[in-house]
Amino acid sequence: MYICYNILWYNNSKKVEGNMIEKILAYILACCDKEDFDKTSVALISENLKISRSQVSVVLNKLVKENKLIRIESKPFYFISVEYLKEKAIPFKGCVYASLDDLLSNQEKKDFEKLVGMNHSLAQTVKQCKATISYPPNGLPMLLYGPTGTGKSLIAKLTYEWAKNQGVISKDGQFVQVNCSEYANNPELLTANLFGHVKGAFTGAEKDNEGLIALANNGVLFLDEVHELKAECQEKLFLFMDQGIYHRVGDNEKWYKSNVRIVFATTENPNKVLLKTLMRRIPMTIIIPSLEQRGTQERIELLYDIFSREEKRLDCQIKMSSKVYNALLQSKMPGNIGQLKSSVQSCCINSLFDKVNDELVIHLDSLPKDLLQQVYANQKTVLDDDEYIYVDDLQGYYNGTKEILQLNDSLLACYRKYKEEHTSLSDFMAKEKNYVQKYFDNLIFRKKESSQVDYYNRGVQHIFNLIESRYGLKITNNETLAIASYLDEIHHEYHDLRSWFLKHEEECDDLYQLLQEEFFRATNVSLEICTYLKSYLEMDMYSIIICTFIFYVYNVQKDSRLSQKAAVVLSHGFSTASSIADAANRFLGQYIFDALDMPLYIDTATMIEKLNRYLDHIGKVKELYLLVDMGSLEDIYKGLHIENANIGIINNVSTPIALEIGNGIRNNVEMESILQKTIDAFRVNFAYHIEKHQQKQPVILCSCASGLGTAKKLKSMLEQSFPDGINLDVKTLNYSELIELGKKNNVFEEYDVLCVLGTLDPNMEDIPFVGIEDLIIEDTFGDFNQYFKDYMNEEQLSLFDKNILHNFSLSNIMNALTILNPAKLLEQVANAIDVLQKYVGVRFSNRTCFGLYVHICCLIERLVVSRNAEYDPSLDFLNEHKDFVDYVKKAFKQVEDFYGVDIPTEEMIHIYNYVKNN
Numbered sequence: 039m040y041i042c043y044n045i046l047w048y049n050n051s052k053k054v055e056g057n058m059i060e061k062i063l064a065y066i067l068a069c070c071d072k073e074d075f076d077k078t079s080v081a082l083i084s085e086n087l088k089i090s091r092s093q094v095s096v097v098l099n100k101l102v103k104e105n106k107l108i109r110i111e112s113k114p115f116y117f118i119s120v121e122y123l124k125e126k127a128i129p130f131k132g133c134v135y136a137s138l139d140d141l142l143s144n145q146e147k148k149d150f151e152k153l154v155g156m157n158h159s160l161a162q163t164v165k166q167c168k169a170t171i172s173y174p175p176n177g178l179p180m181l182l183y184g185p186t187g188t189g190k191s192l193i194a195k196l197t198y199e200w201a202k203n204q205g206v207i208s209k210d211g212q213f214v215q216v217n218c219s220e221y222a223n224n225p226e227l228l229t230a231n232l233f234g235h236v237k238g239a240f241t242g243a244e245k246d247n248e249g250l251i252a253l254a255n256n257g258v259l260f261l262d263e264v265h266e267l268k269a270e271c272q273e274k275l276f277l278f279m280d281q282g283i284y285h286r287v288g289d290n291e292k293w294y295k296s297n298v299r300i301v302f303a304t305t306e307n308p309n310k311v312l313l314k315t316l317m318r319r320i321p322m323t324i325i326i327p328s329l330e331q332r333g334t335q336e337r338i339e340l341l342y343d344i345f346s347r348e349e350k351r352l353d354c355q356i357k358m359s360s361k362v363y364n365a366l367l368q369s370k371m372p373g374n375i376g377q378l379k380s381s382v383q384s385c386c387i388n389s390l391f392d393k394v395n396d397e398l399v400i401h402l403d404s405l406p407k408d409l410l411q412q413v414y415a416n417q418k419t420v421l422d423d424d425e426y427i428y429v430d431d432l433q434g435y436y437n438g439t440k441e442i443l444q445l446n447d448s449l450l451a452c453y454r455k456y457k458e459e460h461t462s463l464s465d466f467m468a469k470e471k472n473y474v475q476k477y478f479d480n481l482i483f484r485k486k487e488s489s490q491v492d493y494y495n496r497g498v499q500h501i502f503n504l505i506e507s508r509y510g511l512k513i514t515n516n517e518t519l520a521i522a523s524y525l526d527e528i529h530h531e532y533h534d535l536r537s538w539f540l541k542h543e544e545e546c547d548d549l550y551q552l553l554q555e556e557f558f559r560a561t562n563v564s565l566e567i568c569t570y571l572k573s574y575l576e577m578d579m580y581s582i583i584i585c586t587f588i589f590y591v592y593n594v595q596k597d598s599r600l601s602q603k604a605a606v607v608l609s610h611g612f613s614t615a616s617s618i619a620d621a622a623n624r625f626l627g628q629y630i631f632d633a634l635d636m637p638l639y640i641d642t643a644t645m646i647e648k649l650n651r652y653l654d655h656i657g658k659v660k661e662l663y664l665l666v667d668m669g670s671l672e673d674i675y676k677g678l679h680i681e682n683a684n685i686g687i688i689n690n691v692s693t694p695i696a697l698e699i700g701n702g703i704r705n706n707v708e709m710e711s712i713l714q715k716t717i718d719a720f721r722v723n724f725a726y727h728i729e730k731h732q733q734k735q736p737v738i739l740c741s742c743a744s745g746l747g748t749a750k751k752l753k754s755m756l757e758q759s760f761p762d763g764i765n766l767d768v769k770t771l772n773y774s775e776l777i778e779l780g781k782k783n784n785v786f787e788e789y790d791v792l793c794v795l796g797t798l799d800p801n802m803e804d805i806p807f808v809g810i811e812d813l814i815i816e817d818t819f820g821d822f823n824q825y826f827k828d829y830m831n832e833e834q835l836s837l838f839d840k841n842i843l844h845n846f847s848l849s850n851i852m853n854a855l856t857i858l859n860p861a862k863l864l865e866q867v868a869n870a871i872d873v874l875q876k877y878v879g880v881r882f883s884n885r886t887c888f889g890l891y892v893h894i895c896c897l898i899e900r901l902v903v904s905r906n907a908e909y910d911p912s913l914d915f916l917n918e919h920k921d922f923v924d925y926v927k928k929a930f931k932q933v934e935d936f937y938g939v940d941i942p943t944e945e946m947i948h949i950y951n952y953v954k955n956n
């Protein structure tokens with residue numbers, strides 16, 4: 039549909055196009071001036087200006103993208119001029135609104151909109167409050183539990199306001215707040231105030247008092263600091279909570295009724311301070327996070343919220359020095375948001391006399407004493423350059439381009455470049471993969487402790503277990519966590535993401551189309567992941583999210599050790615091949631077949647071209663099964679660009695044939711017998727052909743980031759592990775050459791590299807990597823022998839396993855690899871790694887620990903031996919991962935001092951990669 043519009047669009051001359059845009063803009067502005075907003079629908083613009091609907095549509099979309107129009111998504115859509123909104127000083131954010139009311143009447147924030155963090159750290163809290171207060175028929179009691187100053191009272195009040203605005207409680211229902219701590223020494227008075235009393239009930243009770251419970255009838259009673267409520271008073275509440283009836287103090291005869299929703303709040307552990315019988319009656323306990331748990335963005339937003347109120351109150355602009363800003367942003371505040379608020383207010387009071395021309399300037403000396411002390415204790419803050427920050431600027435800081443939107447922008451920019459400059463598809467993919475990988479890496483290292491992330495994490499784990507069994511695609515725990523954090527970002531930035539997407543929808547769909555055509559398997563896997571996620575999270579999976587997953591999966595997929603065999607159904611017709619492949623994959627319960635749908639009248643050359651593009655993307659395979667519908671088998675295989683693999687082609691494909699072949703592939707049956715068995719079973723008129731390409735000699739490549747010396751020692755340990763009579767070749771290669779030249783290294787030209795064995799994954803396309811740690815740990819070394827199945831019989835394989843287990847014990851490796859005292863070195867490195875785990879806040883798996891032990895021990899030895907070697911300072915890495923470098927420095931200080939070495943930044947990158955792949 040879009041393509042069609044585009045053709046029309048470009049067919050018009052520029053001048054006509056310019057006139058048309060002007061005309062439409064002027065028409066919409068005139069309608070807005072007359073407040074005839076509903077005359078700006080596509081149909082009415084087209085009718086009044088006599089321009090075709092499709093042209094109007096294209097212009098309107100373009101103008102929304104350029105921020106000249108706002109789109110109101112009612113039925114039908116209509117459009118508001120941004121010039122008009124600016125003239126009328128009507129504030130707006132984003133370019134799409136659900137209704138005109140949303141845009142025009144929603145200027146004053148109402149109920150939860152006043153709560154900073156409602157879409158972020160408090161999103162779950164707000165959801166819980168809304169659900170509890172509106173639970174039929176009369177809401178349920180709830181308890182807000184969190185440290186002082188975290189906003190419990192505010193949340194209670196906003197819950198009440200929300201319920202009133204939604205009509206959950208009636209307009210006359212009041213919010214009645216009682217602070218139980220004020221009555222700590224006089225519990226009887228609290229009882230009398232709550233339940234009311236009759237005249238003469240106690241000394242001083244000169245007249246009847248109906249009490250706060252009666253006052254809160256049809257509204258909300260908020261009992262703050264409920265831990266101060268004495269046990270007798272808690273007990274008195276039970277009957278009221280159960281049946282809504284009570285006696286006034288001094289009158290045990292008459293029953294009173296009140297319909298009240300109760301919200302409790304406490305700073306103390308409710309299970310310790312409240313009666314169990316009371317806790318039983320409160321079905322919902324909502325935990326409110328501390329200021330520290332809210333994250334920097336939200337803290338800035340809070341600062342903006344508090345400061346802008348002070349600006350209104352003082353009727354002036356406020357600016358603060360960057361030191362003040364840093365202190366307010368970074369200081370520890372046990373009193374949480376309450377303390378942040380009072381600190382800001384005290385800054386304003388202390389600076390009041392420095393007000394010049396309606397501008398209040400806040401310097402460091404206006405900070406409250408406790409913050410000032412923290413500033414002096416933290417030299418870094420004091421040494422910052424002094425600049426001034428206006429309160430209005432803060433908005434830009436927390437609204438600043440969100441990382442997820444930045445990622446999307448980068449993905450689209452790269453796609454645009456690919457289209458405009460016709461760069462190669464593989465370069466384009468490499469760049470896109472990089473953006474996604476970098477983004478996910480950052481997520482791994484960002485703090486992400488929230489119940490929401492935990493929830494996503496469990497879901498992602500479950501989904502990837504399913505994906506692993508179907509597609510053989512494995513991801514690490516860290517990757518699961520990164521995906522969970524990505525979903526958390528989607529959830530938090532949903533509104534901005536949605537606006538972004540609507541603005542770029544057409545381009546995202548184009549990108550998706552390209553990926554779908556070129557990257558079959560990654561697209562299929564991603565679609566399946568997104569379908570699961572969609573039902574799990576109940577959120578729309580925009581095409582840009584699916585594209586992100588495609589890039590991600592494409593990257594992970596290349597490491598998959600199961601991709602040694604590929605099978606593709608190739609058939610004429612709109613979706614014949616896809617249908618066969620899809621049905622077979624479903625029956626087999628595993629993803630075996632890709633599909634290439636071919637137009638009916640495609641010639642053989644074009645078909646082969648398409649097939650070759652497919653082969654380029656699937657990477658290295660040892661066996662390729664081609665299931666075709668017709669055509670000469672010879673013509674096809676002769677044109678294929680595939681090396682070092684056997685190709686089995688069979689014609690007259692159908693679903694049963696695909697099933698038979700898929701079953702053989704799944705059970706690892708040899709190619710020839712699969713195809714012969716299929717022919718025998720179906721006995722129809724079809725043929726197969728196997729094209730055996732000459733095999734290069736197999737080789738195992740040892741290459742270690744810790745140096746060529748380590749690689750050579752590994753080679754000899756591996757050779758000693760081969761059973762007698764096995765003469766597989768093992769070669770070594772310098773790690774930096776491997777990284778720099780990749781598959782252009784001669785060894786790849788001459789040999790069929792089965793896998794790379796070493797200390798750090800060189801991340802090579804299609805070449806599996808086995809870390810030494812995989813051989814040390816019994817659970818994972820089993821994966822290693824799969825590369826030798828074609829070269830050893832069962833008996834030899836089992837002997838090989840035993841030898842590996844014995845030769846590759848940690849102590850054997852250490853003894854073989856270092857000349858330093860291995861036990862001492864290992865102990866020191868292990869201690870340092872323990873400390874590093876604490877700093878980065880991530881627990882390393884056994885596998886990562888073993889990998890790091892071997893890698894770092896070898897590194898230390900290398901540094902000791904080549905003390906004067908020069909290293910690249912890797913400034914980019916230093917800048918991007920300052921914290922990590924600091925952690926490593928601190929954790930390894932003792933090791934460095936003991937051996938008199940300095941771990942260079944270049945090496946930190948390797949350590950970082952280990953931790954990242956944890």
Ligand SMILES: Nc1ncnc2c1ncn2[C@@H]1O[C@H](COP(=O)(O)OP(=O)(O)OP(=O)(O)O)[C@@H](O)[C@H]1O
Binds near residue numbers: 153184186188193
């Ligand atoms: N999320 C928020 N957005 C905006 N302002 C907030 C937020 N949370 C708290 N505040 C403000 O911080 C101050 C302290 O909040 P509040 O009194 O509600 O905390 P509390 O948890 O009830 O404290 P306490 O336990 O000491 O009674 C209030 O002025 C409140 O308006």
